[in-house]
Amino acid sequence: MFEPTEDQQLVARTVREFVERDVMPVAAEMEHRDEYPHALVETMKELGLFGLNVPEAYGGSAIDYTAFAMVFEELSRGWMGLAGVIGTHSVLCDVLTRFGTEDQKRRFLPGLARGEPRGGICLSEPNAGTDLQAIATVARRDGDGYRVTGSKMWVTNGRYGQVFLLLAKTDPDAEPAHRGMGAFVVEKGEPGLTVGRDIGKVGYKTVETVDLHFEDFPVPAANLIGGVEGEGFKQVMTGLEAERLNIAARGLGVARAAFEEAIRYAQQRRTFGKPIAQHQTIQAKLAEMATRIEASRLLVYSASAKKDRRERCDLEAGMAKLFATETASEVSLEAMRILGGNGFSTDFPVERHYRDAPLLLIGGGTNELQRLIIARQLLEKHAID
């Protein structure tokens, strides 16, 4: 059973009201124009959505993981791209909160909690995504700081964000490679950092995803997270664990949105003298969709509850991410079928959900990788020797 507390319900209700009042009426048009949602982002700042996982001592609200997931579900029900504006920003906040030095937390977290500046993460490169140990970006020691050289690809929030979590090699010869990596906070401003092109995408539009190029870019040693080299890979991986849950919750939100559209339409559209909802084939689809959504909900919120109890939940979070995002993809396609030709039309929101859903299969660790991680943990858990 998932029974949210009053506080959790209040958080979800606040975001739902924002989404229904401000987001849903404009999402389709803005998304098709690929227009950045500046005004909506301002309201998100006022609602405190940039400081959800920042401790109160540094200006955030530090809500629990369950409420955090509920925020991502509600935002994604309206517009998944908006969840993207706070998604990687939250990963940066998470890694800083957990591993940053006191000085780093004091310098960065209060601003990030207000959404001024906003953040993102620079991990993937043109030749390394799933296999992050294969990155080529290097942070070379230079006097009191480092000089970063390399190209990062797929940086969500890379144009309007100002502060990034960057993974780079501090010792390119280290074996295994992860022992020679550091995680840094990099800030725009110095010469040597160029924002490249906006990558064209089939969905997840509006939130920008760009290339960032570093050429001898200076980063103070004080920005090496935790002040230690060799820990970056571990720090980043822990941050991605938290991201898995927010991506699972986004899947739940997208699936819900597509289902709600489909079940409404099925009762209005008539063929052969009755609403299509009265045809058994359509009923079977609706039943299947709703069942998968309910199963996703239980997986997402049982994983978040475990995390809130400070229990290990990487297996459960992985399962939730896998199932809820596959569900988003399947349900949005089924919704499109239920709407018939209108499902394929840009006049209805289903086509947007259909285009947004596949990112969730890729981001936060692809679902292929997710299956491997789940299987590895199952084999550990059930080892016979």
Ligand SMILES: Cc1cc2nc3c(=O)[nH]c(=O)nc-3n(C[C@H](O)[C@H](O)[C@H](O)COP(=O)(O)OP(=O)(O)OC[C@H]3O[C@@H](n4cnc5c(N)ncnc54)[C@H](O)[C@@H]3O)c2cc1C
């Ligand atoms: C819209 C968008 C936004 C993004 N935002 C960010 C961001 O803000 N910051 C950031 O750092 N990155 C970001 N990414 C990058 C994302 O994290 C990577 O695309 C993802 O990790 C996959 O890496 P890849 O694209 O290099 O695919 P690859 O790693 O090349 O994988 C290709 C295929 O091979 C499969 N595969 C790889 N290894 C294995 C294996 N061992 N076993 C089985 N199958 C395997 C993968 O599952 C995939 O199907 C974003 C991506 C997208 C599309």
